[in-house]
Amino acid sequence: MGSHAAGRSAARRADHVGAGDAALCGDDRAFGPTRLAGGRRAGCRVSWVYGLIPHLKALHVGMLVLWCGGLFALPLMLARHEPAIGQGDYERIRRATHYAYTFCVTPAAVLAIASGTALIFLREAFVTWMFAKLVFVALLVSFHVWVGYVLVAVAERAGAHRAPQPVLPLLLLLLPVLGILALVLAKPELGEIPVPGWLTEPMGRQLPFDVPRR
Numbered sequence: 176m177g178s179h180a181a182g183r184s185a186a187r188r189a190d191h192v193g194a195g196d197a198a199l200c201g202d203d204r205a206f207g208p209t210r211l212a213g214g215r216r217a218g219c220r221v222s223w224v225y226g227l228i229p230h231l232k233a234l235h236v237g238m239l240v241l242w243c244g245g246l247f248a249l250p251l252m253l254a255r256h257e258p259a260i261g262q263g264d265y266e267r268i269r270r271a272t273h274y275a276y277t278f279c280v281t282p283a284a285v286l287a288i289a290s291g292t293a294l295i296f297l298r299e300a301f302v303t304w305m306f307a308k309l310v311f312v313a314l315l316v317s318f319h320v321w322v323g324y325v326l327v328a329v330a331e332r333a334g335a336h337r338a339p340q341p342v343l344p345l346l347l348l349l350l351p352v353l354g355i356l357a358l359v360l361a362k363p364e365l366g367e368i369p370v371p372g373w374l375t376e377p378m379g380r381q382l383p384f385d386v387p388r389r
């Protein structure tokens with residue numbers, strides 16, 4: 176994604192992203208709302224933090240391309256762990272798979288999740304489609320863990336282990352990836368998540384400890 180596009184997307188404060196009653200900071204409309212804990216306006220907050228948004232988004236998209244690309248490639252590589260391919264080729268594919276998982280795909284996953292988490296707060300994306308996206312992200316993380324498990328089982332555990340055929344896992348992987356992309360690009364209005372009333376209304380009870388007043 177070009178930084179222009181990223182910047183435009185970050186700067187255009189979509190209705191469905193962020194609190195609707197956000198107070199803007201002078202002309203720094205591009206940077207988002209400014210609030211203090213007590214609900215008071217904070218004046219102009221550190222605008223350079225909001226300037227990070229396009230860069231974080233570029234990092235996020237770059238890392239998730241690496242992450243998802245790796246998750247598609249690794250089951251195919253694992254399926255090549257065939258004793259019949261000969262010792263030299265086996266060693267090569269084994270090393271490539273291990274290094275790809277350890278030094279590329281896993282760090283990319285960590286960075287994609289870390290940058291996405293930062294973006295949630297900077298973009299104030301506390302909206303239903305984002306929570307639905309996180310459910311799909313959890314499936315992606317589970318797939319990542321499963322690939323790691325197969326990697327260890329196939330080549331580091333005693334006994335004969337065979338990697339599963341890649342077709343079914345790859346079809347299953349498509350589900351969260353397409354789900355996430357559909358949610359994040361369409362940003363649909365999904366309505367409120369139903370929560371019990373006692374979680375949304377003050378109950379007028381005392382906390383069991385003193386809260387310092389400002």
Ligand code: HEM
Binds near residue numbers: 287294296
């Ligand atoms: C824990 C993991 C993740 C978190 C917390 C997260 C969070 C976010 C946030 C807050 C944004 C900014 C939304 C906006 O500004 O409108 C974003 C953008 C994006 N995310 Fe994620 N994300 C995560 C993982 C993923 C994954 C796994 C994918 C793809 C498979 C993905 C695809 C995208 C795309 C394509 C964008 C750019 C959307 C746009 O600018 O319109 N994200 N993400």
